[in-house]
Amino acid sequence: MNITLNYESLSLGRKILMILDLKTKVDKLGIEDRVSRITKRSLKSEAKLQGLKMILSMIDLTTLEGMDTDKRVEQLCYKATHLHQEFPDLPNVAAVCVYPNMVKTASNFLKDSEVKVASVATAFPSGNSSLEVKIQETKEAVFNGAEEIDMVISRGKFHSGEYNYVFDEIAIIKENCGDKARLKVILETGELGDYDHIRLASEIAIKAGADFIKTSTGKIKPAATLPITLVMLEAIKDHYYNTGKMVGMKPAGGISNSKLALQYLIMVKETLGNLWLDKHWFRFGASSLANDVLMQLLKQKTGFYQSNNYFSKD
């Protein structure tokens, strides 16, 4: 595999000036007020059931640990395709998300299913490596069968004001994903500071070609929150207004129960509308959420909560 450093030919950096001109303001209290109103929505009966199923279909079942093994990844892939025996009509999760060296294993397991293989890349989670290494890692993951790449932005460069670098890096990784993989760009919002930074990083990622923007690696606290996600959804909305193009959203980390996940979904519905209520445009990055959703679904069906011993912990 060859490493080609072709970003100098892209001359994308200049576009960044335009982004800074358009820098949109975010009001912290306004964002938090809106979120508090969204969390007061009440979901009952049919709407709740429909919402829970939608959440399941949008989950990126994730294992990103130093101690990951082939067996562990295979177990997770099995779970992804066999959520619960008592619900044959349940949707599968959207994807299984793994480290690059596990892509082959996951890909082999999932090749006949609709579940996508997603791989983190670009020196996840810190992103502190050379561009060459990041490109190499991305190429390898795509070559081995990753259909989605979850890259991290260079937060250090972002904080030192090198927005062009951040922009170019995303653009190059996107180019290396080609038409084989969709690119999710992780902003790691827990390291960005205030909402204005999150908004700016969202715009840079979107304009550099992200198919999805994603809040967090899950390794830093705070990970995804409702207000942060709202700021990012509004950036997506403005991009849609300006270009007609849709960009996906993936909050990740810290979303472990159905109630919270439903609030995210209501936020998507009321901010971006019907088009985004689809796994092609909205995902949850979570590992333990699926079991809670299953428990709630079973409760809706039987009227009882079951012990969590009845739900497989993979």
Next chain:
Amino acid sequence: MSSKIKSLNYNGKWDFSSSIESIENLSILKEYQLFINGKFQKPVDKKYFPSINPTNEQQLTRIAKAESKDVDLAVNSARAAFNGQWGKISGKERAKYIYRIARIIQEKSKELAIVETLDGGKPIRESRDIDIPLAAAHFFYYAGWSDKLKYAFPNKTPKPLGVVGQIIPWNFPLMMAAWKIAPALATGNTVVLKPAESTSVTALLLAEIIKEAELPPGVVNIITGDGSTGNLLVNHSDVNKIAFTGSTEVGKSIMESISGTNKRSTMELGGKAANIIFEDAPLDQAVEGVINGIFFNQGHVCCAGSRLFIQESVYDVVLRKLKDRMQSLLVGNPLDKNTDIGAVNSKQQLSTIHKYIDIGVKEGADIFQLNCELPKSGYWCPPTLFTNVSQSHRIAKEEIFGPVLAVQTFRTTQEVINKANNTPYGLSAGVWTDKGSKAFNLAAKLKAGVIWANTYNKFDPTSPFGGYKESGHGREGGLHGLSPYLNLE
């Protein structure tokens, strides 16, 4: 921004199922009496009028109508209480009663919220999260002042006025009662309060609470009736002050009636507030503020942001966001926890709103309304906005008191200050900008009693509220809300 890009679509794919607040354990009496001298009393002439649920036009209950003799009884009992025990006890003792009222309101908040929604048509979300908590907060806040009046007015000897007559509107029934009664009690006055004809029930529940709190008889009297009852109270010779919240038209006639007497007055009247969006504003939050500014409580808000001014460079994008956000609002049964826009309070108010919408269309403004199905019975008006409006349009000049927004544009700061001040009203205004200096500049130059910066329709008992020009005089809330109830020698 391209106009070819499709509007976002919010409904039809995943809609909320109904989530109705239960009214099973609610007990609303068939008939409510006058509350005079600590007792519920039938009116001398035995006349009653119906209270209508605006969502189905059915009678909810019937309410006693106070005539001349009843008003006499109420004022006399207030006078007797003022000359009696209430006038003698210390501020600290008064505070105990007021705190007690506040706590009982909190305990009964759910019931009060449901009744407020049934009687007035406002969404349960608002009565539960705004009206009732703020009513309790007002009592708590003024209870704290009762024994500190000397510190509030150094080198003065604050003395109560005596008997105050208070007349309140139908848009925030319990909250307005709290705004009136709490400072009057804290300052040692006694009260005769008349709620609005169409929304008397929560005021009478408050009377029950006052009874439960064992406030001495006659300190608070609540008499119900229409404008004629209010008129009797205003013209009663033994009333020392009139505090009125309502329309500018009625406010003017009250001022005429009491001129030449030594009655004091506080008037909180109409408004036609400017909500101003600058190009450097946080636009999504500004749009949310516009929605809260005009569609909160179906626009039945004296300080509603009914005139929107958008700087021309961001006009297209703001309008697009505003229209999309309007499409995600839910209109319908106010007892549904997800309802954003409830019923218009009365048939009469609905016809006023319709009259103005017709005027707007006839004047040539462009109308945009939320495309939604409205319930078959009851009084409903979908959120409405008009564009291509100028200062001389009647919909931009006159108070509509409904969910109707008139949108105009501006180019410079000076221009928008001129336009915003070009109105006989001056109750409130909103400014949306990321630049602090701009917000403070406008706050100084806009002739309105309340200026919100990067927010709208936020209320707090510690903050004074009241108007300039034909929006009234006197302040309610905060330290400023004490002096209208005191003689400061």
